[in-house]
Amino acid sequence: DSRVLVGQEVGMTTIQVLSPLSDSILAEKTVTVLDDKVSVTDLAIQLVAGLSVTLHPSTENSKAITAVATAEELLR
Incomplete structure (x- = not known):
């Protein structure tokens, strides 16, 4: 089941989302x-x-200058 997270031992751990292109961490x-x-x-x-x-x-x-930041959610 893709909704089950199994911890191997008690403590803290980090879940990471890695880029398939560069192996860099996209989120954690x-x-x-x-x-x-x-x-x-x-x-x-x-x-x-x-x-x-x-x-x-x-x-x-x-x-004054107004700055507007926009997040792009789609990979191109």
Whole structure:
């Protein structure tokens, strides 16, 4: 079952998502392994494939700049 996480021993461990292209770590989450069986009710990962930033002069203040960061979620 893909929803079952089995701890080999009690302690802390890290789950990592690795890039298939470069073997670099894309995301990681530290979990605590206990000696009693529990059910994972929620584990979420949001993959960000890229970031872009756009800068615009503020219409309200001539000395301010508005920055907007956008996350790209699709790999191209």
